[in-house]
Each structure stands twice: as C-alpha cells, then as structure tokens.
Amino acid sequence: MxxxxxxxxxxxxxxxxxxxxAATARAELRIDITKGVSEPIPLAVTDMVGPNGEPSDxxxxxxxxxxxxxxRSGLFKPIDNKAFIQKAGDIKTLPRFGDxxxxxxxxxxxxxxxxxxxxxxxxxxxxxxxxxxxxxVGLAYYTIPDxxxxxxxxxxxxxxxxxxxxxxxFDTRIVYISESGPPNRRVKRLAIMDQDGANHRFLTDGSAxxxxxxFSPTLQEITYLSYYGNLPRVYIFNIDTGRQEILGxxxxxxxxxxxxxxxxxxxxxxxxDGNSEIYVMDLQTRIAKQLTRHSGIxxxxxxxxxxxxxxxxxxxxxxQQLYVMDADGRxxxxxxxxxxxxxxxxxxxxxxxxxxxxxxxxxFYIGVMRPDGSGERLLAKDFLVEAPTWSPNGRVLMxxxxxxxxxxxxxxxxxxxxxxxxGHNEREIITPVDASDPAWSPxxx
Amino acid sequence: MRIKIxxxxxxxxxxxxxxxxxxxxxxxxxxxxxxxKPVEVYSPxxxxxxxxxxxxxxxxxxxxxxxxxxxxxxxxxxxxxRQTLDKQVAWLKGNPSVTVTIEGHADERGxxxxxxxxxxxxxxxxxxxxxxxGVNPARxxxxxxxxxxxxxxxxxxxxxxxxxxxxxxxxxxxx
Amino acid sequence: MKQPEEKPKPKPAFEQTIAEALxxxxxxxxxxxxxxxxxxxxxxxxxxxxxxxxxxxKDAENLVIEVAVKLNRDGTVREARVVDAQRMHTDPFFRTxxxxxxxxxxxxxxxxxxxxxxxxxxxxxxxxxFNPSEMF
Numbered sequence: 001m002x003x004x005x006x007x008x009x010x011x012x013x014x015x016x017x018x019x020x021x022a023a024t025a026r027a028e029l030r031i032d033i034t035k036g037v038s039e040p041i042p043l044a045v046t047d048m049v050g051p052n053g054e055p056s057d058x059x060x061x062x063x064x065x066x067x068x069x070x071x072r073s074g075l076f077k078p079i080d081n082k083a084f085i086q087k088a089g090d091i092k093t094l095p096r097f098g099d100x101x102x103x104x105x106x107x108x109x110x111x112x113x114x115x116x117x118x119x120x121x122x123x124x125x126x127x128x129x130x131x132x133x134x135x136x137v138g139l140a141y142y143t144i145p146d147x148x149x150x151x152x153x154x155x156x157x158x159x160x161x162x163x164x165x166x167x168x169x170f171d172t173r174i175v176y177i178s179e180s181g182p183p184n185r186r187v188k189r190l191a192i193m194d195q196d197g198a199n200h201r202f203l204t205d206g207s208a209x210x211x212x213x214x215f216s217p218t219l220q221e222i223t224y225l226s227y228y229g230n231l232p233r234v235y236i237f238n239i240d241t242g243r244q245e246i247l248g249x250x251x252x253x254x255x256x257x258x259x260x261x262x263x264x265x266x267x268x269x270x271x272x273d274g275n276s277e278i279y280v281m282d283l284q285t286r287i288a289k290q291l292t293r294h295s296g297i298x299x300x301x302x303x304x305x306x307x308x309x310x311x312x313x314x315x316x317x318x319x320q321q322l323y324v325m326d327a328d329g330r331x332x333x334x335x336x337x338x339x340x341x342x343x344x345x346x347x348x349x350x351x352x353x354x355x356x357x358x359x360x361x362x363x364f365y366i367g368v369m370r371p372d373g374s375g376e377r378l379l380a381k382d383f384l385v386e387a388p389t390w391s392p393n394g395r396v397l398m399x400x401x402x403x404x405x406x407x408x409x410x411x412x413x414x415x416x417x418x419x420x421x422x423g424h425n426e427r428e429i430i431t432p433v434d435a436s437d438p439a440w441s442p443x444x445x
Numbered sequence: 446m447r448i449k450i451x452x453x454x455x456x457x458x459x460x461x462x463x464x465x466x467x468x469x470x471x472x473x474x475x476x477x478x479x480x481x482k483p484v485e486v487y488s489p490x491x492x493x494x495x496x497x498x499x500x501x502x503x504x505x506x507x508x509x510x511x512x513x514x515x516x517x518x519x520x521x522x523x524x525x526x527r528q529t530l531d532k533q534v535a536w537l538k539g540n541p542s543v544t545v546t547i548e549g550h551a552d553e554r555g556x557x558x559x560x561x562x563x564x565x566x567x568x569x570x571x572x573x574x575x576x577x578x579g580v581n582p583a584r585x586x587x588x589x590x591x592x593x594x595x596x597x598x599x600x601x602x603x604x605x606x607x608x609x610x611x612x613x614x615x616x617x618x619x620x
Numbered sequence: 621m622k623q624p625e626e627k628p629k630p631k632p633a634f635e636q637t638i639a640e641a642l643x644x645x646x647x648x649x650x651x652x653x654x655x656x657x658x659x660x661x662x663x664x665x666x667x668x669x670x671x672x673x674x675x676x677x678k679d680a681e682n683l684v685i686e687v688a689v690k691l692n693r694d695g696t697v698r699e700a701r702v703v704d705a706q707r708m709h710t711d712p713f714f715r716t717x718x719x720x721x722x723x724x725x726x727x728x729x730x731x732x733x734x735x736x737x738x739x740x741x742x743x744x745x746x747x748x749x750f751n752p753s754e755m756f
Contacts, residue, residue, distance in 0.1 A: 028745060028746065028747060029655065029742060029743050029745070029746035029747070030746065030747045030748075030749055031660055031663055031664055031667075031746060031747075031748050031749065032664075032749045032751055033664060033667050033668055033671055033721075033724070033748055033749065033750045033751065034751050034752075034753075034754045034755075035668045035671075035754065035755065036668055036671030036672060036673040036724070036750075036752065036755060037668070037669065037670075037671065037672055037673070038672065038673050039672060041672060101728055104729065106723055106727070129719065129723070131722070131723050131726035131727060131728075132719070132722060132723075132726060136719075161712075162716075163716065163719075164716055165712045165713040165714075165715065165716030165717070166713075182598075183595055183598055184594065184595050184596065184598060186593070188593075209593060211557060211561075211593070212557060212558065225561075230588065230617070231588075232561070232588065232589065252565075253561070253565055253588070253589060255558060255561050255562075256558040256561070269558070269562065271561075271562060271565040271589070273569055274520075274565050274566045274568065274569025274570065274572075274573075274587070275566070275569075276562040276565060276566075297559065297562040297563065297566070299558045299559060299561075299562050300556075300558045300559070313556075313558070313559060315518075315559075319518075320518075320555075320556075320559055343555075343556035343558070343559050344556050344557075344558065357556050359554070359555070359556075362554075383600070384553065384554075386556050386557065387556070387557065402553075404600035405553075405598055405599055405600045406598070406599055406600075407598055407599035407601070407604070408598065408599075409598040409599075411600075412600070437557070
C-alpha cells in the first residue's frame with residue numbers, strides 16, 4: 001500500500017488568493033479553502049463479534065472481506081488491526097472515539113455476526129464518524145450462512161456509499177474469457193467470478209471458441225460470441241440454468257453484442273458480404289432492425305445509459321474512430337479527433353464518459369472522453385491493453401493486458417486489471433489462468 | 446509464387462514475393478530466399494508425400510497455394526494475392542465438386558471486434574475475386590477468426606505479416 | 621501532537637498567549653489589526669493538508685461547502701457546523717462533501733490552528749469556505 005499511497009498525487013499546492021474580506025468591526029472571518037489532498041481515507045474495520053462481544057468466526061471473515069473490498073477501491077486505507085487500542089468491542093456501547101482518533105482512524109466499522117435460532121446468519125454493522133463522534137449508518141441483515149461473502153460485499157457497498165456518496169460495486173461479478181494453451185491453439189472458456197476473484201467457475205467447456213461476453217443489466221444472463229459449429233454467432237447464456245441460446249437467424253456472422261440498458265434488446269454487428277453493420281434485436285419480438293448503412297466497418301456498439309444514443313466503432317472515415325448516433329441510427333457524428341485509432345467504446349453507467357481502447361504508434365491505451373469527444377484522458381497503456389468495462393458506479397474500469405509473445409510461443413500472458421477513473425490504483429485481478437474480455441455485472445439485484 | 450518441397454516430411458514453405466518467407470519454424474526448416482522475412486509453413490497430413498489426392502486440401506496447399514496476405518489494416522488484394530487466387534480459380538474449375546471456405550484472419554495489433562470485422566472483409570475480398578473470375582459463389586463460404594488463430598507466433602512484424610491472411614480451406618464451415 | 625478530548629474545552633491559555641505574543645512582537649502593539657494575509661494563509665495551509673477530496677466523484681467540482689467554526693483560544697476547534705445542514709439530509713453527494721470538509725476541520729492532525737492569540741476576538745468564529753473548483 002505504501003507504493004500506492006505514494007502514487008496518490010499530493011494535490012496540496014501553494015495558496016493563491018486571500019479570501020479575507022476587509023475587516024470591518026462585525027465582519028466575520030471567512031477563509032476560502034481551495035486546495036486539498038486526494039488520498040485513501042484511513043478507517044478501522046474491527047472484527048465483528050458474537051452477541052455477547054465474544055470472537056466470531058463469521059465475524060472475522062466478514063470483516064476481512066469488507067476491509068479488502070474497501071482497500072482495493074483505493075479510496076480507503078484500512079488500518080492494521082495490530083494498531084488498534086480499543087479491540088473489536090461490542091456495538092452495544094459507544095466506541096471510545098479518542099482511542100480511534102489517536103491512530104488516525106477517520107471512520108470506524110464495528111459489527112456483530114452470529115447464527116440465530118432458525119439457522120440463519122444475522123449480521124449487523126455500524127459505521128462511525130470518529131471525529132464528529134456520530135453514527136453514519138447502521139444496518140442488519142439476515143441470510144443463509146453460505147451467503148456470508150455476499151453480506152460482506154453488501155456491507156462494504158453500504159460503507160462505500162455512505163463515505164463517497166456514490167453507489168458501491170463490491171456486490172458484483174465479472175464474466176470473462178479464460179484462456180489456456182499456446183497462442184495458435186488457444187482454448188477459450190466463459191468464466192465467472194465475484195469482483196474480488198472469489199467463487200470462480202467455468203461456464204463453458206472450451207470446445208467452442210467464445211469471445212466478448214457482456215452482462216445483462218437486469219437478468220442473470222450473458223450475451224457473447226460463440227463459434228459453436230464453426231458458425232460465429234451471438235448467443236445468450238442463462239447463468240442460473242446454464243442454457244445457451246443462439247440469438248436470431250442471421251445470414252452472416254453476428255458479433256460484438258451488448259445489452260441495452262433496460263436489458264430488453266441486444267445491439268450487435270452483423271457481417272454480410274464482408275460488410276459489418278450495426279443491428280438491434282428486440283429480445284421479446286426477436287425482430288432485428290438495421291441501424292447503420294455504410295460500406296465501412298461498423299462495430300462495437302454501446303448504448304448511453306438513457307438509451308437515447310449509441311456510441312460505436314467505425315472506419316468509415318478512413319481509420320478506426322468513435323462515432324455517436326441517435327438510437328434510431330440517425331445523426332451519426334464522429335467524436336474522436338485526436339491522433340491514433342480508437343476502438344471498443346463503452347458508455348459509462350453514469351453517462352458522463354465513454355471509455356475506449358486507443359492505438360497510437362504501436363502502443364495500446366485505455367482512456368476516457370466525454371460523449372462529445374472532449375476531455376480525453378489516457379489512464380493505462382501497454383503493448384496491448386484492450387476492452388474496458390465499467391464498474392456499475394462508473395468509477396472503476398477493468399480491462400485486459402496481454403504481453404508480447406516470443407517466436408516460440410512463450411509469453412503472451414493475458415490478465416485482468418482495474419484502474420480508478422482518476423488514473424490511480426491500477427491493480428491485477430487474480431484469475432486461475434490467463435484472462436481477457438472482462439465484463440462487469442451490475443450490482444446484483 | 447514458388448513452391449519448395451523440402452525433406453521427408455515435406456514441410457512446405459509458401460513463399461510469396463511480397464510477403465517473402467524464408468524459413469520454416471516447424472518440423473523441418475527450409476532455407477530460402479534472400480532475407481530473413483516471415484515464415485509460412487504447412488505440414489500436410491502424415492503419409493501424404495506420396496500421392497496427393499486431387500481436390501484435397503493438400504493438393505490445394507502443395508500445388509496451388511492456400512493463402513494470400515494483406516497489408517496492415519487493409520483488405521485489398523495485392524498483385525501477388527491475385528496471382529495466387531488466379532491459380533485457385535483454375536484449381537476450383539478443375540475440381541468442380543469442391544466447395545471451400547475462406548478464412549479471414551488479422552494480426553494481434555488490433556482490437557478483437559474490429560479484427561473480426563476486418564477478417565470478414567478479407568475473406569469476402571477473396572470470395573468476391575473468385576466469383577468475379579467465374580467461380581460459383583455458392584461454392585465459397587467465408588468465416589472470420591479475427592486475431593484468434595495466428596499461424597505465426599511472436600510479437601514481431603514478421604509474424605504479424607503472416608497472420609494478416611486469408612486461407613482457403615476445402616469444405617469447412619462458415620456462412 | 622496533542623489530541624483534543626471529545627468535547628474540547630477552552631483552556632486558560634494566558635501563558636501560551638504571552639509566549640505566542642512574544643514570538644510576534646511586531647504584531648502585539650495593535651490587536652485590532654485585521655489578520656494578515658500570511659496569518660490567513662497559514663490557516664489555509666493547515667486545513668488543506670487535511671481536506672481529503674472525494675476524487676473522481678461525479679460533479680464534485682460543483683460542491684462548495686461552508687463550515688462555521690468556533691474556536692477555543694488555543695486554536696482548537698470547539699464546534700464545526702456545516703452551514704447548509706438541510707441539504708445534508710437531501711443530497712448524499714453534498715453530505716459526503718460536507719462531511720469531508722468537517723473532517724478536515726476536526727482532524728487532530730490539522731489543528732489547533734496557528735493563529736495569533738492576541739487577535740482571538742477576530743478568529744474565535746470563522747467560516748471556512750471549501751471550494752474544490754480549482755482542483756478539477
């Protein structure tokens with residue numbers, strides 16, 4: 001964490017303007033504070049205890065997952081338990097705030113976790129503002145004991161939301177492509193895991209090439225490209241039932257699928273006679289509508305969260321660039337104008353930004369720009385980084401990074417990474433084997 | 446295009462003038478043309494060196510040439526590509542019962558979805574050429590693999606040049 | 621650094637007042653003099669070290685927070701109150717930003733504020749105006 005902390009820019013800067021109004025007799029002193037720092041908030045996450053303040057196995061595990069979630073976000077710095085003066089303590093009594101101030105804990109998490117008579121797990125937590133000596137939030141949950149990790153993520157989300165004002169993203173999952181074997185005989189499988197890498201499982205057996213999975217925003221469904229039967233087509237996979245279903249009966253390759261924000265449509269590319277155009281299919285009526293008509297490549301469509309617009313990738317202007325059109329296909333306008341080729345646009349769930357992959361002079365970048373193309377910022381770069389996907393709160397991007405391959409097929413390691421929208425806190429997500437094409441789920445309903 | 450059959454295993458280095466290949470990285474190495482440019486190796490099925498069955502994939506590879514190469518982010522056919530395809534046209538006319546699938550491929554220096562579209566374009570550029578030269582398009586299917594199935598390993602220009610290709614395969618799936 | 625108690629009480633700070641005053645002989649002669657720019661800048665620098673902005677938050681640059689502060693004579697904070705308390709209840713982003721500003725004022729690492737005790741009547745109450753627009 002020290003390395004990370006040092007990467008947080010100290011934004012403290014020289015003072016500019018004195019905000020003092022002329023000191024008349026009754027004039028109240030006003031001072032403008034115009035600079036601050038941006039660093040993880042130190043907080044204490046104590047081990048949750050049993051009903052009588054005794055240690056609790058569930059409690060310790062839950063607290064560990066909460067602290068790990070908060071730490072990984074880069075916005076919080078859980079303080080090492082060894083530094084605690086007041087040990088866990090029960091939530092029935094007020095914390096000794098002075099003890100927490102001394103170790104610079106600005107917030108304090110306490111809780112209880114225990115099995116109740118009907119066999120369910122009861123988990124209760126309190127979040128305290130240490131300086132103001134106030135409870136910020138306190139909630140209790142009942143669940144089956146096997147669900148303890150989810151409860152921990154839900155609590156971490158509640159803490160994150162209370163302290164940042166934004167929704168969390170810890171109670172989420174990642175679907176991605178698990179890769180194994182040499183580059184020319186790669187086996188690719190759909191795989192799913194919690195956002196912290198736990199509860200990993202494979203969804204397909206690797207017999208058919210699969211690519212580019214994306215979550216439904218509303219259902220436990222994934223849309224993806226499968227080469228089943230050597231016919232590359234868009235499929236829908238139901239996570240609960242394991243059922244795979246081809247989407248539509250198209251004469252050519254369908255690919256680059258993505259759900260609409262309401263989950264009722266899938267927008268994708270269809271290639272016919274070599275020309276890729278964008279289509280949208282209503283999942284209820286199964287009627288597909290063509291949105292683009294151009295001899296250039298049109299692919300990688302992504303809806304704005306209000307469903308009014310679509311950003312997509314096209315080389316109609318001579319090179320790969322980003323374009324925005326109205327949801328009915330009208331009003332196409334190019335938005336990327338800087339140097340380089342642009343690809344894989346994805347509209348942020350909060351609407352304010354579009355993430356993309358950019359290729360410039362042999363280097364790949366992950367970046368963001370506003371929907372009008374202004375304010376481009378590049379967040380990550382490497383030999384190959386690709387396929388950004390947003391956390392459901394629009395705060396974090398996940399992507400994959402692939403290394404160079406040697407002539408004898410070594411290297412080429414492909415892994416998932418996350419980075420904060422600020423460009424800080426870049427971290428690898430640990431997967432059992434190589435990984436690519438991540439897609440972040442919405443908050444689990 | 447010249448063809449060399451080298452060694453007992455008959456590894457074949459397909460050498461095109463524009464995408465000059467020189468050396469096999471596979472089972473036997475072919476010393477080759479002047480510079481150390483990319484490698485193109487095809488290993489026919491074991492035991493295939495004796496009699497090549499007319500109209501088979503092996504026949505296509507050994508006697509005609511199964512692939513053509515493209516420039517970076519390009520799908521137009523070069524003169525060399527057209528020379529190869531002219532031979533394929535003749536071969537297809539000589540083997541009228543054969544159907545083929547054109548695979549379109551891209552190098553690793555593009556994004557996945559765009560490369561799928563680009564591979565589709567390359568495959569169709571070949572199909573269109575074959576059709577223009579009189580091959581019944583109903584005999585020709587296409588499939589794009591984008592950057593998913595490189596033939597040459599290594600993150601270097603030589604490998605990328607070999608991977609920007611279309612491959613004509615006998616039978617095969619596709620649409 | 622001394623940690624304030626839960627409810628810091630004003631301390632008899634006569635000795636400290638004298639000591640501070642002796643450090644600044646040039647200012648002792650006129651306690652009615654307004655606070656100088658350098659005195660105000662010192663406060664500003666102190667608070668800014670503890671103002672941890674929620675970086676990357678949506679529209680964070682538009683959240684200006686006023687905190688009314690009451691100070692003890694030794695520069696410790698007796699009370700820090702977000703002026704627009706009503707909005708704390710209705711706007712979670714405002715509440716987050718307001719609480720961050722309040723933490724900056726209450727953080728024991730950034731107070732007592734270094735202000736001249738002889739001008740206590742000028743600074744015993746002040747409003748700190750947290751404006752992050754220059755940060756973005």
